[in-house]
Amino acid sequence: MPKFGRRDVSSKMVPLDGLGIIPERDAGKPPILDIRHLCVDFGGLRAVDDFTLLIGRTEIAGLIGPNGAGKTTVFNLLTNVYKPTQGRILLNGQDTRGKSMHELNRLGIARTFQNIRLFASMTVEDNVKVGMSHGYTDGVFTDMFRLPGWWRTERRQHVRALELLDLFNLTDKADTLAGNLPYGDQRRLEIVRALASEPKLLLLDEPAAGMNPSETHELMDNIRMLRDRFDIAIMLIEHDMNLVMGICEGIAVLNYGRIIAKGTPKEIQSNPVVIEAYLGEEAAK
């Protein structure tokens, strides 16, 4: 039985508008993410079909499913890497249609990538600083001529970067090139960089991939810690069922682009449709 953080103890999932469930503690507020009937086609292939999901303001949500189910594609739709064919996404009550990726980041969404995308030949610290892309007003000339604004920004970003790196014990590696980090640290750095933009919703695409069980366990604690500390919602894609069942409050199961089940970990674990989807995958191997 995984140990739950303070918040989880009281957390019960309650239905909202008949569209989905969110944690009871978030029920008074509108959901951070409200996705309705999202579809996307790649040529003839419907990679995501009629995807409807609500995520509460401080929820840890899981998106699972067999390989090729369309999970990463959902993240790409949420961050406007792809344009949906149909449907709409409300982030914090705001329609994300037509927004560029960096505008969405400003609106409060940050993500990591399944295939790590760090700024490999920049230092760990600089990777994090790139994430701090808003809230600073020093202009190009201020920085070129080293006016007071530059000194202020550099100091603020430096202090903040080390604070964030410290959450994942990466402070000692601040001056290392990101490309030289071991694999697990690269995954952690991606999370730190995403946090640097102060998101309201953090999307993690297979954060535990390539980690050993003890690293994964530490990661679970860290994800809960992030939620508690920053009061944010986290949506994660993961194949590691211990992690998903251990920390997610609401889970959606995707198969061939469609949601085949939504519910609490308990409900998902005992859902025959889910079991079949996974067993079917096992049998096919």
Add this chain to the structure above:
Amino acid sequence: MDKTMRGYRQIPVWLKYLINALLLCTLLVLGNHIIASGGVNRAQKAVILQIGIYILLAVSLNVATGYLGQLPLGHAGFMAVGAYAAALLWKALPKETWAVILGLLLGGLVAALFGLVIGIPALRLKGDYLAIITLGFGEIIRVLIINLPGITGGTPGLMSIPKHSTFLVVYITVILSCALIHTLMKSRHGRAILAIRENEIAAEASGVNTTFYKVLAFAVSAFFAGVAGALYAGYTGILTPGNFTFMTSINILVMVVLGGLGSMAGSIIAAAILTYLPLALQSFNKYRMVIYAVLLIAVMIFKPSGLLGRYDFSLSRILEKAINGRLFKKPGKAGEDHA
């Protein structure tokens, strides 16, 4: 700033700047003294001035290629518009210091304007459009110069431009320009530009307005190419369209690639060597293109990242190592400036 490595003593940023500024001023005064006292002959002085101008051309191109990761092929075009703009202004103004400064700024601004006009449409598109569009731009500028003899003097050239590019003017301009590019790159804006080179999608997803920063880097690159063009105009005193051909653009690109994409020190060294060689060795010029081809192939085979890779020389880093007693130890941490 703060110590990220315990026990590693660091020189404060302001002191680094002071040391560098003092050193460069000394070099400037020294160089000027040698030249003023007749320590070098005319030919040698010409080489020294040309090296300065090509250093700025290479360093400015490096902003777009090395830092931003694009491949512009029309750097000579920006150099040309800067050169002609400054030349025309200088011809109309009295020979005063303020006019010199004004001409250099105008050269840069006009080039930057062209950079914006080309960069905004070209950089919004994904893919390698920039190479093709800048290639076209370089040629169009040359053709325009030929076909607007009323303004540009046409093929015979624009004559009797005041020769403002003295040693001090060239090297103060080059040093200031390099310093400004350096300080830009060592700021949140510079990091955004590098992030685009490293991974555009991740940069955009991290909140970097990639279109803005691409255009910015491109315009900065064009600006300093324009300034270098102005220096060139004030150095030769006569401008012809033949000065700004596609080969000129390629020449500058070769310097940047040989020096190491993204390394300012590399660009400077490569620019100095590749400007000096043809002037020193007559036979070099004949085989120039062959030698360049061989050099480029050799670099691609043996050191694809160029002479210095992304390494940037930093005096203060060496001083820091010295005061920490690890001058000759391999750094356990990254010792790179813009990388």
